[in-house]
Amino acid sequence: MIIQKLQLCKFRNYDSVEIYPNEQLNLFIGKNASGKTNLLESISMVLTGKSFKTNRDVQMINFDEEDASILSKVLIDGLDIDLELNISKSSKKKIKINGNDVKRVSELTENTSIVIFTPEDLELIKEGPALRRKFIDGLISSVNLIYSYNLSRYKKILNDRNDLLKNPRRNLDNDIMLGVYNIQISTLGNYIINERVRFIEILNKIAKIEHSKISDNREELNIVYNSNINRETEGKSNQEKEYLRQLENSIQRDKYYRNTNLGPHRDDIEFYINGKDLKIYGSQGQQRSVILSLKLSEAILYKMFKNISPIIILDDVFSELDIIRREKLISSVENYQTFISMTDDMKVDEFNKYEKSIYSIKDREVEKL
Ligand SMILES: Nc1ncnc2c1ncn2[C@@H]1O[C@H](COP(=O)(O)OP(=O)(O)O)[C@@H](O)[C@H]1O
Ligand SMILES: [Mg+2]
Known part of the structure; x- marks a missing residue:
């Protein structure tokens, strides 16, 4: 998909701005707090109805105003589409597609596709396993609805099981109830682990190639799924039986901790660069490069599964990347419409060749160089 026109009105620090982006690269250059991230946020807002910075829509209305709007003309699958989003202090946000009110945000997100990198994404490597899961x-x-359905069923049953461990019922045979939960959990849990393992194999193949490009063939990336369920057996029904056995074996521990200790809700994903654990040994630049390789893989997966070429947003991406990685990154995104923000202290000559892609952000205006 391609954004052909973007128009902001009273959004964040902007009063009124209109831009006609390039079909490929768009580089937004400006000083700190000039409004680079705000501009990128407006793109994610109009394409998905959601900001990557806040859940509170009113924060995006200019301090001195009562409402804000974003209008965009996009090209999806060869069709021209008008998207409009209004935020107001006094009413709910309104989304329109070709002038028609949209009731559910999913009507919008089913047709759009976007991949966003922000510096906060580094937490994916640095923080605990919950973010990686x-x-x-x-x-x-996003590419498999059945997974999404089974995952929420798993979470629901896990919650019920934990609830029973925390508050055993007086007039119920708790062990029988736990036994019922164990059977449901081992089937769903096994499904979730299998799907994650299968998906990570695909992701690993793609990300390895992307990472090799961005690191100029110097680094090999490996992504490993690490389950706390022992899975040495082959075949679905054997795996489920083995899972159930482990769940039953840990019942005393679960009762003691009043929590389910085993299962995909405790699993983790590990990243290795040339065989070394990225979280422990990786430099900032390497960690950032791995996140970018994951994002580029995400874009490829959307193309594969959803058949939509996503828009790529990279906020403040260049710091800690050397010149080779900066260039490799730009060449990796050349098949997508891409929006990149950067501060104006980068060496200007380096970006001379992208002259036609540069926008300068200053004094609440966005100007094409
Ligand atoms: N609702 C708002 N109304 C007006 N200004 C805002 C609003 N929200 C944020 N800002 C201003 O936007 C600036 C930050 O913009 P941002 O896009 O994050 O900068 P950067 O160019 O560094 O990415 C800050 O000066 C902040 O005060
Ligand atoms: Mg910023």
């Missing part, structure tokens, strides 16, 4: 679950869910 969320990342992989989000990715699988």
Whole structure:
């Protein structure tokens, strides 16, 4: 998909701005706090109805105003489409596609596709496993509805089981109830682990290639799914039986901790560069490069599964990347419409060749150089 026109009105620090982006690269250059991230946020807002910075829509209305709007003309599958989003302090946000009110945001997101990198994404590597599970679950869910359905069923039953462990019922045979949960959990849990393993194999293949490009063939990336369920057996029904056995074996521990200790809700994903654990040994630049390789893989997966070429947004992406990686990154995104923000202290000559792609952001105006 391609954004052909973007128009902001009273959005964040902007009063009124209109731009006609390039079909490929768009580089937004400006000083700190000039409004680069705000501009990128407006793109994600009009394409998905959601900001990557806040859940509170009113924060995006200019301080001195009562409402804000974003209009965009996009090309999806050869069709010209008008998107419009209005935020107001006094009413709910309104989304329109070709002038018609949209009731559910999914009507919008089913037709659009976007991949966003922000510096906060580095937490994916640095922080605990919950973020990594969320990342992989989000990715699988966006291309596999059955996974998304089974994942929420798993979470629901896990919650019920934990609830029973925390508050054993007086007038119920708790062990029988736990036994019922164990059977449901082992089937769903096994499904989730299998899907994650299968998906990570695909992701690993793609990300390895992307990472090799961005690191100029110096680094080999490996992504490994690490389950706390022992899975040495082959075949679905054997795996489920083995899972159930482990769940039953840990019941005393679960009762003691009043929590389910085993299962995909405790699993993790590990990243290795040339065989070394990225979280422990990787430099900032390497960690950033891995996140970018994952994002580029996400874009490829959307193309594969959803058949939509996504828009790529890279906020403040260049710091800690050397000149080779900066150039490799730009060449990796050349088949997508891409929006990149950067501060104006980067060496200007380096970007001379992208002259036609540069926009300068200054004094609440966005100007094409
Ligand atoms: N609702 C708003 N109304 C007006 N200005 C805002 C609003 N929200 C944020 N800003 C201003 O936008 C600036 C930050 O813009 P941002 O896009 O994050 O900058 P950067 O160019 O560094 O990415 C800050 O000066 C902030 O005060
Ligand atoms: Mg910023």
